[in-house]
Amino acid sequence: MTAIRSRTGRLFAATAIAASTGLGLVACGDEPDRGTTLEDINEEGVEDQGDLDDLQDDATEADIAEAPNDDDSTAFFDDPESFTAEPVTVRGKIVEVLSPQAFVIGEGDMATLVTRPTPDGVTLLPGYIAQVTGDVGTFLLPEVEEDLGQDLDDEGYAVFEDGPYIAAVDVNLLDED
Incomplete structure (x- = not known):
């Protein structure tokens, strides 16, 4: 599997891995072993709170303005x-x-x-x-x-x-x- 360098990519990859593991699909390379919980994957995907804060900072005003049921x-x-x-x-x-x-x-x-x-x-x-x-x-x-x-x-x-x-x-x- 190609290494994902961006934090957003790692978070997306972790979510995709969790879905694949939950469906019993065979995983590639660096994906978690059987019995790995979603919490374990999330901890690996977002290394620290700083990473999560950076992901939230990536949202643009346009993203927020288009969010459903979000208003001023x-x-x-x-x-x-x-x-x-x-x-x-x-x-x-x-x-x-x-x-x-x-x-x-x-x-x-x-x-x-x-x-x-x-x-x-x-x-x-x-x-x-x-x-x-x-x-x-x-x-x-x-x-x-x-x-x-x-x-x-x-x-x-x-x-x-x-x-x-x-x-x-x-x-x-x-x-x-």
Whole structure:
């Protein structure tokens, strides 16, 4: 068997060896003897905690952003201004639908306006949980109206002026928690 030099490769190889051993397949060269436990293999595959930490550091932001059910909700709602000009994925209860293209998730200090360019067949209703992916911006009514191609009710959106909002590229309704 070719020697695997990278830590990721060793970890992958250890997992593959464990699967092969568990199925009773014949192993090659430096693979463990019969009776070797998965714990023994893991100890050989990851030589120390430093190796494991290095593997975790290899994850890119793109990997994390694409992780299923992983979102920025807690951090975003704690300090939405810190996410300005950043892409986010957040979940929140829809508390108000302002138009087919705009709705509010969260309540009180955590209330956040979400806009979407065109309704995509998803009917938004208060009480539903929405998962929203988009870019955080500073809400300036004339700019948002231009982006949406819609004339929005100035009075209805005044409370959001100069505050953070999410320009959504994807909105999904989730099962209620």
